[in-house]
Amino acid sequence: MALTDLKIKKAKVKEKPYKMYNSLGLFVLVNPNGTKLWRQKYQLGGKERTIAHGPYPVVSLRDARQKRDAIRDQLAAGTDPAVQKRLDQIEAETQARTTFLLVAEEYLQIAHDRELADARECPELCVSGPVHAVSDTQASKRSPNIMANWLRAANHSLTFRPSFSKLRMAR
Incomplete structure (x- = not known):
């Protein structure tokens, strides 16, 4: 028998976790602490595996069935599916880390290190100007020519300031 929202909401907490099955491997795991989590059983290569879809109130019955x-x-x-889900998470994390500002700062830091390799104390890098105008833009969504032009412009407007974070004021 298929689950309904009412049955899931009225699920009682027990001493041990138990499962309320929907269909085609989809079920709600009701834990002793009251949480209700969507899970799905599937077989791959002769082994039974389980994948999580999220907590019940956040992931509705309709969403859980679509995910199933x-x-x-x-x-x-x-x-x-578990491997694909992990690959999607890694790709999302990578996309979040490759904003134009991060790529530009890395490029400018490398250029800065190259120019000041012989200096004893390197001032702190301060990126300003055209780089901040596109700082939250995904680098993968921009063409290489546009990015190169912004980097050249940023390289010319590059300002350096000494880092005073390690110095303490005398009282």
Whole structure:
């Protein structure tokens, strides 16, 4: 019998975790602390595995069923859903870390280190001007020519200031 929102909401807490099955491997795991988590069983290569879809109030019954169907499509295509989910997470983290500002600061730091390799104390790098105008832009969404032009402009407007963070004021 398929689950309904009402059945999930009225699920009682017990001493041990228990499962309320929906269909095609989808179930809600009801924990002793009261949390209700969506899980899905699937088989790949003769082994039974489980993948998480999130907590019940956040992930609705409809969303959980859509995720279940997406997982079944991935299995039909021959891909492991858990591995694909992890790859998607890594890609999202990488995209979040490759904003134009971070790429520009790394480039300018390398250029700065190259120019001041012989100096004893290197002043702190301060990026300003055209770089901050596009600082939150994803680097992968910009063409290489546009990025190169911004980097050249930023390199010309590069300012250095001494770092006083290690000095203490005498009282």
